[in-house]
Amino acid sequence: MNKTVSALSLFAILLFAAGCSKHDPVIRIGVSAPFTGDQASVGLTILRGTQLAVDQANAQGDVLPGYKIELVQIDDSHSPTQAVAAAKKFVSDPEVIGVVGHLNSSCTKPAAQIYHNARVAQITPASTNPEISKQGFDTFFRVCATDDLQGPKAAQFAFNELGARKVFIIDDKTTYGKGLSDEFAKAFIAQGGQVLGHQGITQGDKDFTPLLTKIRPMSPDLIFFGGLYPECSLIIKQARDLNIKAPVMGGDGIYDVTLIRLATPSASEGTYATMIGADVKALPQAQEFVKAYETKFGDVGSYSAYSYDAANILIQAIKLAGAPDREKVIQILKDGRTFPGILGQTEFDDRGDTKNKIVSVFRVRNGQWEHVRTV
Amino acid sequence: MIKKQGLGSGVQGPGRKYLFFWPLAFGLFLILPLIDHSAYHQDVLVTAGIYILLALGLNMIVGYAGLLNLGYAAFFGIGAYTCAGLNLAWHIPFWLALPVAVVVTGFFGFLVGLPVLRVKGDYLAIVTLGFGEIVRIVFNNLDPITGGPNGLLGIEHPVIFYPVFNPSLIWKRFDFGVSSFPYYYLVFFCVILVAYFSLRLDRSRIGRAWIAVREDEVAAGCMGIPVPQVKLLAFGVGSSIAGIAGSIFAAKQGTITPDSFDFILSVMILAMVVLGGMGSVPGVILGGLVLSILPELLREFSIYRMLIFGLVMILMMIFRPQGFLGNVRRKYELTTR
Amino acid sequence: MELFVQQLINGLTIGTIYALIALGYTMVYGIIQLINFAHGEVFMVGAYIGLTAITFFGFVSGSTLPMAMLYLAVMLLISMAGSGLLGIVIDQIAYRPIRNSPRLVALISAIGVSFVLQNAVMLIYGPQDQGVPQIVPDIHFIFGDVTITLMQIMILAVSLVLMVFLNFLVQHTQLGRAMRATSQDHKMARLVGINVNWIISLTFFIGSAMAAVGGVLFGLYYHTVNFHDGYLAGLKAFTAAVLGGIGNIPGAMVGGVLIGLAEGLGAGYISSEWKNVFAFVILVLILLFKPTGLFGERVADRA
Numbered sequence A: 001m002n003k004t005v006s007a008l009s010l011f012a013i014l015l016f017a018a019g020c021s022k023h024d025p026v027i028r029i030g031v032s033a034p035f036t037g038d039q040a041s042v043g044l045t046i047l048r049g050t051q052l053a054v055d056q057a058n059a060q061g062d063v064l065p066g067y068k069i070e071l072v073q074i075d076d077s078h079s080p081t082q083a084v085a086a087a088k089k090f091v092s093d094p095e096v097i098g099v100v101g102h103l104n105s106s107c108t109k110p111a112a113q114i115y116h117n118a119r120v121a122q123i124t125p126a127s128t129n130p131e132i133s134k135q136g137f138d139t140f141f142r143v144c145a146t147d148d149l150q151g152p153k154a155a156q157f158a159f160n161e162l163g164a165r166k167v168f169i170i171d172d173k174t175t176y177g178k179g180l181s182d183e184f185a186k187a188f189i190a191q192g193g194q195v196l197g198h199q200g201i202t203q204g205d206k207d208f209t210p211l212l213t214k215i216r217p218m219s220p221d222l223i224f225f226g227g228l229y230p231e232c233s234l235i236i237k238q239a240r241d242l243n244i245k246a247p248v249m250g251g252d253g254i255y256d257v258t259l260i261r262l263a264t265p266s267a268s269e270g271t272y273a274t275m276i277g278a279d280v281k282a283l284p285q286a287q288e289f290v291k292a293y294e295t296k297f298g299d300v301g302s303y304s305a306y307s308y309d310a311a312n313i314l315i316q317a318i319k320l321a322g323a324p325d326r327e328k329v330i331q332i333l334k335d336g337r338t339f340p341g342i343l344g345q346t347e348f349d350d351r352g353d354t355k356n357k358i359v360s361v362f363r364v365r366n367g368q369w370e371h372v373r374t375v
Numbered sequence B: 001m002i003k004k005q006g007l008g009s010g011v012q013g014p015g016r017k018y019l020f021f022w023p024l025a026f027g028l029f030l031i032l033p034l035i036d037h038s039a040y041h042q043d044v045l046v047t048a049g050i051y052i053l054l055a056l057g058l059n060m061i062v063g064y065a066g067l068l069n070l071g072y073a074a075f076f077g078i079g080a081y082t083c084a085g086l087n088l089a090w091h092i093p094f095w096l097a098l099p100v101a102v103v104v105t106g107f108f109g110f111l112v113g114l115p116v117l118r119v120k121g122d123y124l125a126i127v128t129l130g131f132g133e134i135v136r137i138v139f140n141n142l143d144p145i146t147g148g149p150n151g152l153l154g155i156e157h158p159v160i161f162y163p164v165f166n167p168s169l170i171w172k173r174f175d176f177g178v179s180s181f182p183y184y185y186l187v188f189f190c191v192i193l194v195a196y197f198s199l200r201l202d203r204s205r206i207g208r209a210w211i212a213v214r215e216d217e218v219a220a221g222c223m224g225i226p227v228p229q230v231k232l233l234a235f236g237v238g239s240s241i242a243g244i245a246g247s248i249f250a251a252k253q254g255t256i257t258p259d260s261f262d263f264i265l266s267v268m269i270l271a272m273v274v275l276g277g278m279g280s281v282p283g284v285i286l287g288g289l290v291l292s293i294l295p296e297l298l299r300e301f302s303i304y305r306m307l308i309f310g311l312v313m314i315l316m317m318i319f320r321p322q323g324f325l326g327n328v329r330r331k332y333e334l335t336t337r
Numbered sequence C: 001m002e003l004f005v006q007q008l009i010n011g012l013t014i015g016t017i018y019a020l021i022a023l024g025y026t027m028v029y030g031i032i033q034l035i036n037f038a039h040g041e042v043f044m045v046g047a048y049i050g051l052t053a054i055t056f057f058g059f060v061s062g063s064t065l066p067m068a069m070l071y072l073a074v075m076l077l078i079s080m081a082g083s084g085l086l087g088i089v090i091d092q093i094a095y096r097p098i099r100n101s102p103r104l105v106a107l108i109s110a111i112g113v114s115f116v117l118q119n120a121v122m123l124i125y126g127p128q129d130q131g132v133p134q135i136v137p138d139i140h141f142i143f144g145d146v147t148i149t150l151m152q153i154m155i156l157a158v159s160l161v162l163m164v165f166l167n168f169l170v171q172h173t174q175l176g177r178a179m180r181a182t183s184q185d186h187k188m189a190r191l192v193g194i195n196v197n198w199i200i201s202l203t204f205f206i207g208s209a210m211a212a213v214g215g216v217l218f219g220l221y222y223h224t225v226n227f228h229d230g231y232l233a234g235l236k237a238f239t240a241a242v243l244g245g246i247g248n249i250p251g252a253m254v255g256g257v258l259i260g261l262a263e264g265l266g267a268g269y270i271s272s273e274w275k276n277v278f279a280f281v282i283l284v285l286i287l288l289f290k291p292t293g294l295f296g297e298r299v300a301d302r303a
Helices: A004-021 A040-059 A082-094 A107-118 A130-135 A147-161 A175-191 A209-218 A229-241 A257-263 A284-297 A304-321 A326-334 B013-018 B021-035 B039-064 B072-090 B094-116 B121-142 B181-203 B205-215 B217-222 B226-252 B263-276 B281-318 B328-335 C001-030 C040-057 C065-098 C101-123 C150-172 C173-183 C187-192 C196-222 C230-245 C248-270 C277-289
Strands: A024-032 A068-075 A098-102 A122-126 A140-142 A165-172 A192-198 A222-226 A248-252 A272-276 A336-343 A344-347 A359-365 A370-375 B158-164 B169-175 C141-144 C146-149
Touching: A024 A040, A024 A082, A024 A304, A040 A068, A040 A098, A040 A284, A040 A304, A040 A326, A040 B072, A040 B181, A082 A098, A082 B039, A082 B263, A098 A107, A098 A304, A098 A326, A098 B169, A107 A122, A107 A130, A107 A140, A107 A175, A107 C040, A122 A304, A122 A326, A122 B281, A122 C230, A130 A140, A140 C040, A147 A165, A147 A175, A147 A222, A147 A272, A147 A359, A165 A175, A175 A222, A175 A336, A175 C187, A192 C187, A209 A229, A209 C001, A209 C196, A222 A229, A229 A248, A229 A257, A304 A326, A304 A336, A336 C230, B021 B039, B021 B181, B039 B072, B039 B181, B039 B205, B039 B226, B039 B281, B072 B094, B072 B226, B072 B263, B094 B121, B094 B205, B094 B226, B094 C001, B121 B226, B121 B263, B121 C248, B121 C277, B181 B205, B181 B217, B181 B281, B205 B217, B205 B226, B217 B226, B263 C101, B281 C101, C001 C040, C001 C146, C001 C150, C001 C196, C001 C230, C001 C248, C040 C065, C040 C101, C040 C196, C040 C230, C065 C101, C065 C196, C141 C150, C141 C230, C146 C150, C150 C196, C150 C248, C173 C187, C173 C196, C187 C196, C196 C230, C248 C277
Parallel strands: A024 A068, A024 A098, A098 A122, A122 A140, A165 A192, A165 A222, A222 A248, A248 A272
Antiparallel strands: A272 A359, A336 A344, A359 A370, B158 B169, C141 C146
16 A cells, blocks of 8 residues: 555656746747557658748747747647647647647647637648638638638549549548548539449558459549548559559548559559649749758658648747737737748638648659649 | 455455545545646546546456456447437537436446356457447447547537525526536546445445356356346446546547547556456556556657557566555455465 | 459458468467467568568569569568567567466556557657568459459468468477467476477467468558558457457468458448448357357356
8 A cells, every 4th residue: 555655646746747847938839740650651741841840940040039949749649539638738838829730630620629719829731621710710720722622623623634424432531531522522523423432441441452342343434532642552552453444533631752652653653633732842932941851851741841831830920929929929820911931822811721722733653743733 | 364255354454554545645636636727737637537437437347247348448439429419419418418328338338248148258358349349430430420530529518507696696607618627526526436336336245246256157156146137237337437437528528539439448448457456446546547647747758658658568567467456355365275 | 243253352362361360369369368469569560570571682573473482482481580589579578477467467468568569660660651562473363354463362372371381280290289288288288298388489489470471461462561550450360369269270260261251241242431340240249149259169267
């Protein structure tokens, strides 16, 4: 029992100790996305983009007189529950002025409520579900376009440019994947196309051959996938192994160099992806970023540029606010100002969505993502 | 020694020396949120409290009745989804949804317990594991009801009304909201209640029957204990505790998703029970506290967190296989053999 | 009909991989009545060791069939040796010290090991999926509407050979007899001069090596490996072991194939969303009607 007493008191002390932090004047920016688990690879592009922005800002001197910026990272493991917990942890630290996060729409949506209640600005670099900004939270901002833009654009491209008439749709049932593929299906049918079927898969699964075997006799012109690249690369590879020739198309979630490596260059040849915004590598103003990012972390990933811009917008807003004041930062972001970034000028509308709404289509060609056109 | 093995006698004796400890711990945790205002600490402790509730419930099944259950998270999930579903579909307030969730969870516990009549030992463990996975996948795929992988959003927080004389009687409304403070006391109260219930149960006729079945089913049967009913009861009662925890979890989070109720959680709760000391209520509480606070403390180690956590688990088992506080009764049994 | 045959082939391929993993679960259980929860991670580590080996030897895609076979053999042998040793080390560190404690204690320790392995791999290789180079040439055999790849044939062939070999080892050799004796009664086995600890280590070695083969084939089949892969594959393989009757080696093989087929046919004919549920539903049903699995007999009945 004595051991119980000592163990209990030890834990109490540790718990208190863990909460104590050093008291240099510091401005904290939170970043949250899945950093572990099966989507860590996507989440880490957000961490790295944000990290680069913060490091560069600090290298240029104090953001505000006497203040440096510190990045606080919390892993949400793409679980909405953990995202809410992460949000609570951010808002309970008064030095956290704003948050870059989260990756998954399913996480961003419930977390937005916590940020709103605590009056902390949140900029998501990646959650594209349109419903999130309709919740009416003035603390919510996003630098990427939404799926009700991306889905229809993808459908138009598939129908007009690719000449697809019959598609089979697969999604991963998440807010993002299902939202995107629903928008795609709606627009594709409106164009006069035919949806042969719409099936869900489970995120993290590896074997999609049973589903693809079922799809094969329907001989679709195109397979549309709403989800992220780890599953998509397997779908592509397994479709080719089953001798299915139809190209695969997806949204921003599959636009990642890793997809080509995982699905093998030969199998992924001719895969299409829509991407919100322009081609980062082709943008003249982004070249410096691309170089800095590649020297530090390697290949530019899906959301590296978005999170870099999101973090920079937050830093600019803090500078404009002139003080580490949460409310002032929100007001400045809401103000209708334009923030320059590597993806172009970002200006938020009343819902917090960016007005910079471009969708580009990319295609895998010779083992590389190649920009096809901006639609 | 044989005398001490008499049912119920061993539990009281050794506690006397530490008469002051439990009131002290009780007092400390009672006033803790008043001293420590950190929302983060309170949140961690609320989560810890929910885990402790789960561990106490599982302890009845595994610790008392000796039935290995590897799908306990499913009952937590059923509780949470029942409470959330009632609230979202018919705006049933938390306080009414909670007892319904407890009954529903208990009923499912009963249902899953039915195979105990046929399946034994490790096979039973696997049936429960299978059930746990099935439940999680059903939550994940039954989109119209459970919201699929995105879960249920916008669950109302509990609300209470309290009287104020100002100068006449007015009922004021207090919404629990998103801050952890009110939940802390809700969970604290529930933990005390369930712990007390567990202790009483341990010394009751049913508790003794469970332990008899655990130790020797055949002998227990011969002594006139209705073995199947007693086992089913353990499943039902133990599972219904998860209904309490699930309801609080749903109400506090405001959003629930299937991935919160995965196999890893079942395993973690089992680890709390084993680490604390199977069958020992104080031990299980301590185990729950340690295993839910430890990963938070290890956050400092960022990506090394779970690696260290795993190592700590192995080391704890190697150096203290009987758990922090092994059940006193069990200890006597082991020494007399 | 062609569709059915195709689904059958799909299910059989993944089923044999489950069977390979299930062998380790069942062998370890048979000998020390431990549900070795870390076994799924050993499978995953096996896949990574294979990948590392092939990267080390600088494999170039598109070589001839004999060269591909050589590479595959090298990959398998290194991975089997590495994972086998890992299995022994896990036993020595995490299970042996608590051999005489209640069985649940070892279960918790096994879960600790599984956390450690998963996170160690994540830290070493990074969290992203790792691409596995295409070693087996990408050849498709097309019979009407049925396609079978060379890789699938390799998986079936390698698994079959290993299972026949293992069955021979356990049933018809001195060593196998010692293993069977140990699994029946440690004390008696010791009395007749069997080095029980050595046999346990050997069991861990063989079981882990089998999982490693499964891991390598899994990686080559899907072209990707992830530190997360051990969890679900392990869980299903474990289900397979129980389905066949835990502790029973042929049972594990049959169980694995059954689970694979159930998944393949279920996902193909009913719904891909519910793919992961079929394995568990079949498990629960079979256990209800045959409470000791298909071929199982004895099992420890205390937690």
